[in-house]
Amino acid sequence: MISINQVSLRRGSRLLFENVSFQAHAGHRIGLVGANGSGKSSLFSMLLGTLEADEGSVDINPSDRISHVAQESPSGSRSALDYVIDGDQDLRHVQAEIARGCHETELHFLYEKLEELDGFTAESRAGRLLHGLGFDENTHHTPVQEFSGGWRMRLNLARALMCPSEIMLLDEPTNHLDLPAILWLERWLSRYGGILMVASHDRDFLDAVCNNMANIEQQQIRLFAGNYTQFEHLRSEQLAQQQTMFKRQQREMKHIQSYVDRFRYKASKAKQAQSRLKMLERMTLIAPAHVDSPFRFQFMEPHKQPHHLVKLEQAVAGYSEPVLSDIDILISAGDRIGLLGVNGAGKSTLVKALCDGSTLLSGERIISKDTRIGYFAQHQLDLLHPDESPFEHLKAIAPGDRESELRNFLGRFGFNGERIFEPVAPFSGGEKARLVLALIIRQQPNLLLLDEPTNHLDLEMRQALSRALVDYSGALVVISHDRHLLRSVCDELLIVHRGMVDRFDLSLDDYPAWIREHDSSYAYDQATRVADTGGMKPGVTDKNDGTQDSSGQANRKQQRQIEAEQRKKLKPLTDRVRTAESKLDTHRSELQALETKLADTSLYSDTARKDELNQLIRRRAAIESTIETLEWEWLEASEALEQAFSED
Secondary structure, three states: OOEEEEEEEEEEOOOEEEEEEEEEEOOOEEEEEOOOOOHHHHHHHHHHOOOOOOOOEEEEEEOEEEEEEEOOOOOOOEEHHHHHHHOOOHHHHHHHHHHHHHOHHHHHHHHHHHOOHHHHHHHHHHHEEEHHHHOOOHHHHOHHHHHHHHHHHHHHHHHHHHHHOOEEEEOOOOOOOOOHHHHHHHHHHHHHOOEEEEEEOOOHHHHOOOOOEEEEEOOOOEEOOOOOHHHHHHHHHHHHHHHHHHHHHHHHHHHHHHHHHHHHHHOOOHHHHHHHHHHHHHHHHHHHOOOOOOOOOOOOOOOOOOEEEEEEEEEEEEEEOEEEEEEEEEEEOOOEEEOOOOOOOOOOOOOOOHHHHHHHHEEEEEEEOOEEEEEHHHHHHHHHOOOOHHHHHHHHHHOOOHHHHHHHHHHOOOHHHHHHOOOOOOOOOHHHHHHHHHHHHHOOOOEEEEOOOOOOOOHHHHHHHHHHHHHHHHHHHHEEEOOHHHHHHOOOEEEEEEOOOEEEEOOHHHHHHHHHOOOOHHHOOOOOOOOOOOOOOOOOOOOOHHHHOOOOOHHHHHHHHHHHHHHHHHHHHHHHHHHHHHHHHHHHHHHHHHHHHHHOOHHOOHHHHHHHHHHHHHHHHHHHHHHHHHHHHHHHHHHHHHHHHOOO
């Protein structure tokens, strides 16, 4: 149990929390939300014991083990597999004692201890974690120092998951993951039986994982039962009760409703348009929960809107070797395209080919003379001038604007007062991302190319960006693992997969099932082979997996026929996997409902509800036992599918 009692915490002169009290028990999976700088990381530091409260007490059972993700990038010559296993320190201690050589009696005791710690399965367990997080089996024995920065942070996450714990603290665990790895992590965390506290700006992730929310604002931490969507609705109801907010809420809802009406009559035929309509309708419900957001901006109308913006014909894109082949894509005015695919599949390669042709190896890139591209990518944060202020950056691209206009414009992105005149060097990643977006918007592009624009943005800024993009009149191509953003702003989805770019005719909600069907490795919860965009990192495996021969459309059709025959042959095994998954989903939903009930703190303090508490605990134990049995059934079916696939 975690018990926080009347805690106040300051960082320097700034008050983060004041007189905060709450408890967390086993089975609680708490999503931590709040603006950047509100104190989420400081709360984690306090629980880890690296930061002391100014007032009050933080009580944690001394025997409870805490697992958390190290923020420092690891290095060294240890293999990825060994680095992950190192997360289980008790296991490593026993292994070291055995290796030291002991008396026979002591060795017998140590081997019993090793079995108790599941030491004989440690390598396979660590391997499954690595697979789930996207590491190809060929890289398991690669030295840590040879991985790129993003992959090293995945290793830190795998190491934290390997650590046996009663309490797990995860600070933005999805930042370096692609969507398939996020979906795998959601399933893993939904089975965690201890206390989980996770800070994240991904609302779909919070919905899937959490049964409680802790909201940090106005120097308080308030707990809400339920996932993020439920919290959002509760918070909107609370805000609606405040008379000073009521009129502004109504204006916000009316504004968003106008976009619902705008697309209502275009949704009868296109499946993606129907999906977008549902998302817009949902936005009318969640709008009040963000009415007090500090971010209010919209995209400026482009000077010109050419019908055809940019086109790739018979293009091959890559670096030293091809990553994508046979690309034919036309971006026209009003197109709103989301790109799907695992990390390394070639999404960024495609966007760069559209942006400036820098990754084009052959083929043709045709661009209108009136096309103005706004390109956002993570590396652009490094292109800001460290010694210059937000005001100076904006003045450079809008020299004719008055100071008051520049101030007002920056204010809509959360830059106020003297902050706009401070050098950007010490700014956080979120602040730099906001500034880059502001600079792009001010240049009035008619084509936006956005490569993971939400990575450093908090929930309020993500919501403001989604709202602004819904209203944007230009064309849009976006790469994002934020499913809420993709649902909100995209009418069409493309899938970048195995060296090809194809239309994705299903909805975003169908994407997890599509992954399992089209890639055997995800059918048993292992990540696809990951090719680094530069073709040089250890994530690169089978280079033929990312290239196509030059015979074009005929070979692509033949490849699809082969894959269809293969899927038909494997269908009985695939059905076994899906049946097990379906049963698991049903029981996990029931388990989540039980855990929501068990999150009611009055159950533990009200003696009259003792029988109810015992019944809930017994039912939870029974369901957990059933889930464990089903997981073994699923694992056996998945391994059979894997073997059949490898023999085919």
